[in-house]
Amino acid sequence: MFDQFAAVDLARAQFAFTVTFHFIFPSFSIGLASYLAVLEARWLWTGRSVYLDVFKYWLKIFALVFGMGVVSGIVMAYQFGTNWSVFSDKAGPVIGPLMAYEVLTAFFLEAGFLGVMLFGMERVGKRLHFLATLMVAVGTAISAFWIISVNSWMQTPQGFGINAVGQFTPDDWLAIIFNPSMPYRLVHTVLAAYLTTALVVGGVGAWHLLHEKANANGANAGARVMFSMAMWMMVVVAPLQIIAGDAHGLNTLQHQPAKIAAMEGHFRSWPQGAPLLLFGVPDQAKGEMHDVVEIPKLGSIILKHDPNAPLAGLDAFPRDQWPRVAILFWSFRIMVAIGFGMVLLGAWSLWARFKGRFYDAPWLHRFALLMSPMGFVAVTAGWITTEVGRQPWTVYGLLRTGASHSPLDAPAVAASLLAFVMVYFAMFGAGIFYILKLMARPPHPSESGLSHDVPLRAAGITPIEV
Template sequence: MFDSLDALFLARAQFAFTVSFHFIFPAFSIGLASYLMVLEGLWLKTGKSLYLDLFKYWLKIFAVAFAMGVVSGIVMSYQFGTNWAVFSDKAGPVIGPLMAYEVLTAFFLEAGFLGVMLFGMEKVGKKIHFAATCMVALGTFISAFWILSVNSWMQTPTGYEIGANGQFLPGDSWWAIVFNPSFPYRLVHTVIAAYLTTALAVGGVGAWHLLKDRANAHARLMFSMAMWMAALVAPVQIFAGDMHGLNTLEHQPAKVMAMEGHYESHPDGAPLILFGIPDSEAGEVKYAIEIPKASSLILKHDPNAPLAGLDTIPKEDQPPVGVVFWAFRIMVGIGFAMLGLGMWSLLARFRRKLYDWPLLHRAAVLMGPSGFVAVIAGWFTTEVGRQPFTVYGLLRTADSASPLDAPAVAASLLAFVVIYFAVFGMGAWYMLHLMKKAPQPLEKGVKRGMKGPIRTAGITPGPTQNPGHAELLPDSDPTDEDPPEGSKDARTPEGGER
């Protein structure tokens, strides 16, 4: 059955499948760890239990996402030794130490403080627990730093020497390897993407519960914070993506040609192809909808600037245009959709209707998983656009694979497909199950532990409200907006306790 399939194709398919699963969880945990840090910090600063409620709510989800990210990451290391042994041998002297730095600086930091963060809230002081949360958030960022440094070096290799046996060896300075030309741009773009992914997920959950009860204080706060993130950070991400694209044009021009669908060179200004069907055999984008000279304006800041096309690249060095072309448009399209949602929320906030527009809430629910789709599309753009190389311009993918037979690779691929959909499918289902439930307020007005009482400042459940729903007093609404007309409104005097 598998004898007709190429072992290299199967190895690439296996890596693409596993990395697509893996990348979702770190992207979520990076942003969620920082969100938890902000929530706990706001609780410590204000004393309002609303922030603590949300911290505990998202902490459970973070624990599941973090665990699945760790497990799926182990499989990635396994594949380097089995399917890509030649690449590991040749590039190991450079990428091996960088991966070791990630373990020593990030993974140990996360593992050391994760237990305190998850289980130590009532066993250590408030400041110590907050410090542990900060260390976990820092650890997720440091992990992204090293992993993206490795990937960026494979995209824009610098600081290396070629040994006698063809290995890539470190040169005079490790800094040239770590801070390779594309690394700063890729780090900023990816980390911001993780924050937006988390913001859209949090906003989607908040909007889901607002559709059920517009007076739900927890949903209001989640939705408000998420929409601030979308409105303020989405424009920054678009700018960062543009800068990253200009850097890619300088160091990986063939990738940008594939992203733009430029099969032919344009000496008098290149058009921006919005949509079409790339046909690599014919060397054109069929049924193209384009804006004249707009691509040159974006990439060169001059509508008449010449842009080279794939006709200047040898056929054997060209990336697969179809995948890169469409993955790039999915990523960019979702980015502008995030910007639109953020601007819509600003209009609603300005008109004091942030919690009163069900259409906005439905749009936020629809956009909830969009960040995950965008990061996967961006990852495909980056990795497929690098082909046919593993180390860009120096080591071909065909020369990087282990000498395995196709049936052996196919067997492990099938095993991964079955196990991943079973294990990670259950994990994803459990996270959605947790998100479906509304955050619960503290059951008691005074909670012992943490070296002092924790008061439910300004939060009281109304007698007509469903369990788990609470309404903020006027002076504790995160946006100082009045409850919607007709909502279930029940308040007690300031300082009232459950």
């Protein structure tokens, strides 16, 4: 027999499950749309057919990723009404228009040009087709802008009033949209999407470089282009992401200090010179860390740029406002470790270029292949850090999660959660398997475009077999 508290936990688990699945696809499609625009631009500028071949290769994959992202996003949005009706009622006057702006600007822009981008290569002029590709890329960026604005307002709310029935009402839309954490969160998220795409593209290129021998007719040209462009992205963007992450951390310290304390594993305050806890075992019940490995004063240096600066711990906040420390502590470290792994991959690739062994460096290619899914792990860990760190609030400091859910019985939520798990793993598992099958085939000269049956033929399946 489930009680009401369990119903809240199940509703949170359901939203976490669906949004994690959904986030995989936009984190890939945002970067992939921009990558396709760059490929087409380079083809138009240089006239080299290899860029067109790689463009058509990834266009098929983009179509599948974009479609799964749309489907998973629609399903996720329904939960605002089914499981979180109180939150929707109270925050709807602010959240609703922002999400509507995302549909009216980004989604309409993407939908308007997507058909031309996917199927218009042979039907419209080169410049018009490039414009369509560019508009889809811009649309994905605008979509990220609005969604990040919504989430950031929930993290750092401002520009609102509260009416007589307890609803948040907009007073200043510019303050709501450009709330204190929004610029930092937007930059960090978009850079993460570009890095996620670069890791996948680089991993696919590395796979084909490892499994195919270069020959006189340039069969490896597409794989070389993919790997080279991806590694340049790692060289440039991975260090920028660390800088952006540091700035985002400082902003979080200013507006959500309890989240930072949990991320750093600081149960107690440090009046002078906080250490950086590299590893440890958080014990939330006792409010202490066990088996700690730390570097003295480095925590204050990173967060306040002063080795002797004080730093508040969780003991400075009421215990009922503590987030789940163990989850934050480890998800944050996973994200940071992968970030430094990206920097290492970029540095290694730069050294291989300098040595003239870039395309003949099997261990570099193996490392790139190993890192190829790590972008998805990093963005998931980052999302967990952001959202678990906001708890126990849905609107930080104003509306608690326990007061935001719908009056549903736990068995009803459990049944829908179970249904989501089964359907998602079956449907999206099949889609991901199909994408991997497409990636397993290298790009060829005169790569075929996208039509009603081309993706099937590319995976070795004929229409009659379907």
